Amino acid sequence: xxxxxxxxxxxxxxxxxxxxxxxxxxxxxxxxxxxxxxxxxxxxxxxxxxxxxxxxxxxxxxxxxxxxxxxxxxxxxxxxxxxxxxxxxxxxxxxxxxxxxxxxxxxxxxxxxxxxxxxxxxxxxxxxxxxxxxxxxxxxxxxxxxxxxxxxxxxxxxxxxxxxxxxxxx
Ligand SMILES: Nc1ncnc2c1ncn2[C@@H]1O[C@H](COP(=O)(O)OP(=O)(O)O)[C@@H](O)[C@H]1O
Ligand SMILES: O=C(O)C1=C[C@@H](OP(=O)(O)O)[C@@H](O)[C@H](O)C1
Ligand SMILES: [Mg+2]
Numbered sequence: 290x291x292x293x294x295x296x297x298x299x300x301x302x303x304x305x306x307x308x309x310x311x312x313x314x315x316x317x318x319x320x321x322x323x324x325x326x327x328x329x330x331x332x333x334x335x336x337x338x339x340x341x342x343x344x345x346x347x348x349x350x351x352x353x354x355x356x357x358x359x360x361x362x363x364x365x366x367x368x369x370x371x372x373x374x375x376x377x378x379x380x381x382x383x384x385x386x387x388x389x390x391x392x393x394x395x396x397x398x399x400x401x402x403x404x405x406x407x408x409x410x411x412x413x414x415x416x417x418x419x420x421x422x423x424x425x426x427x428x429x430x431x432x433x434x435x436x437x438x439x440x441x442x443x444x445x446x447x448x449x450x451x452x453x454x455x456x457x458x459x
Contacts, residue, residue, distance in 0.1 A: 291360075291361065291362065291363035292359065292362075292363065292385060293321075293358070293359065293362050293363065293364065293365065293366035293385065293386070294316065294318060294363065294364060294365060294386065295312065295365055295366070295386050295387075295388055295451065295455060296359070296366045296367075296368060296382065296385050296386065296387045296388070297309050297365070297366065297367045297368065297387075297388055297390055297451075298368050298370075298372070298373050298382075298387055298388070298389050298390070298429050298432060298433065299370065299389050299390035299391060299392060299429055299439075300370045300392060300397060300418070300421055300422055300425060300429070301370045301397065301401055301407050301409070301410065301418065301421070302392055302396070302397035302398070302400040302401040302418070303370070303390035303391070303392045303397065303439055304390055304392070304400070304439055304444055304447055305322075305367040305368065305370070305390055306322050306324075306367050307444045308390060308439075308444050308447045308448050308451065309322065309365045309366070309367035310365075311444055311445060311448040312365045312448050312451060312452070313364055313365040315448065315452075316364075316365070318363070318364035318365060319362070319364035319365070320364060320365045320366075320367065321358050321362045321364060321365070321366050321367070322366075322367040322369075323351055323354040323355050323358060323366075323367070323368050323369050323372060324351075324369045326354040326357070326358060327347070327350045327351055327354050327369075330350070330354070331350065334406075335347065335369075335407075335408065336406055336407075336408050338350065339408035339409075340408070344408075344409075348371070348374075348375060351369055351371070351372050351375070351378075352372075352375050352377060352378055355368060355372050355375075355378050355381065356377075356378075356381055359381050359382070359385065370421070370425075371409070371421075371425075373425070373428050373429060373432050374425065374428060379428075379431070379432055382432045385434075386434055386435075386455065387432050387433050387434050387435075388433060388434070388435050388436070388437055388451055388454060388455070389429040389430060389432070389433035389435070389436045389437070390437055390439050390447065390451075391429070391436055391437065391438050391439060391440075392422075392439045392440060393422075393440050394415065394418060394419050394422055395440075396439065396440045396441070397418050397422065398414055398415050398418055401414060401418070402414075409421065435451075435454040435455065436454075437450045437451050437454050438450075
């Protein structure tokens with residue numbers, strides 16, 4: 290059975306998708322991102338799925354996308370920020386190499402921008418982000434085998450810190 294070289298978790302704006310692409314490029318492996326997998330499978334954006342079918346429907350699709358990627362993918366895997374809130378997903382992550390990209394409110398808000406297309410942030414980016422960071426911090430830490438701080442660091446520096454945390458060559 291193949292397994293991802295690293296699974297990236299953390300809140301919106303942590304840089305999972307961006308840093309995941311840098312890591313995958315550097316290692317010459319593929320990046321898989323569960324948001325992109327759900328969108329490709331559904332032929333709709335995450336935002337459209339939230340609006341049309343609601344968050345629980347998205348979470349069910351996301352759970353299946355994570356399960357498939359964990360079982361099939363041997364490159365870098367970026368999860369959507371809320372995926373780890375699902376207990377079955379947390380169980381599946383056990384034994385995987387999971388890096389929590391930690392980000393504070395200021396950096397997360399400035400990265401996602403005030404006009405975020407992320408459905409959970411519509412209307413009140415900072416307020417919603419603060420709530421999510423508070424609610425999920427312990428959950429991210431609980432599934433992680435390593436934690437990498439991203440505040441004040443650009444994507445390349447974060448990717449380097451991930452490699453250092455994994456103690457694998459660039
Ligand atoms: N370390 C970083 N420093 C500055 N901007 C970043 C960093 N990581 C990501 N970004 C930018 O922040 C935004 C969100 O990044 P993204 O990779 O989509 O985060 P996530 O997948 O964790 O929600 C993108 O515009 C990206 O270019
Ligand atoms: O944190 C969340 O609940 C979400 C994070 C998003 O992915 P990113 O973390 O890649 O932005 C996306 O899955 C959806 O908008 C919900
Ligand atoms: Mg992402």
